[in-house]
Structures are given as structure tokens and as C-alpha cells.
Amino acid sequence: MFIVRAILGALILFFNWVFTPKSIKREATEQAEVDAQTQKLALYQYAACPFCVKVRRAMKRNGLNIETRDAKRSEQAKEELVNGGGQLKVPCLRIEEDNGEVRWMYESGDIINYLEQRFGAADAETSAV
């Protein structure tokens, strides 16, 4: 089972690498504004988890520089996730609101919807450069 998982994981990473999506291009000032906002976000994830890959691809398409924290390789990240979010499940987006409140969002689909609504690149695939 371990070997099957390792092979599947390697395949996922390989195809993700081969078919890396293009990022939308923003004006430098606009990108700087987005970067300032995404500094308050962090994605807890595993490298070869297909749901995490899906979220990372959405981040790439939308030109979002969000810190990723590997909850499998880093004991600290794992503890933060379990203590903060309440579950050891990835992907999970940590969202620090402007008022300092912290939200933990699970479910890849919800995370992608949130990022696309907030950073508005629903047509990123077609406007890619």
C-alpha cells in the first residue's frame, strides 16, 4: 500500500509539473496589493495530496503567493493545524482577517471558491499569458 501511494504521489507531482498552469499577469502595483493581502494567508497541505495540488494550481493560475506549510513533514505545521483548525486534514487555509481574527477553512472546493471570489480571477485560465 505504501508503494502504491508513493507511486501515485510521484505521478501526481510529475503531471502537475508537466501541466503547470500559467499565472495571470497583474500590474506591479496591483500584484503588490494582492501580495500584501496574501501574506495573511497560509495553506496547510501535503506535497502529493491531490486536493492540495488542486488548490496549489488555483493559486498559481490566480498569481497568488501564499505560504504553504507541509503538515506531513513539519511537526510544527501539523500541531498548528490540529490546534488551530481542529482536524488533521489538508488542504486547510488559515485566514487572518484584518481585525486579527483567524479562520481555518477546510475543503479544497471551498478554498478555491474563496480565493477566486476574493482575488477575482474567475477567467484566469483564458486570460493567462
Ligand SMILES: N[C@@H](CCC(=O)N[C@@H](CS)C(=O)NCC(=O)O)C(=O)O
Ligand atoms: N474533501 C476534502 C478531502 C481532503 C482529504 O481527504 N485530504 C486527505 C489527504 S489527501 C487528508 O487530509 N486525510 C487525513 C490525513 O492524511 O491525516 C477536500 O476536497 O479538501
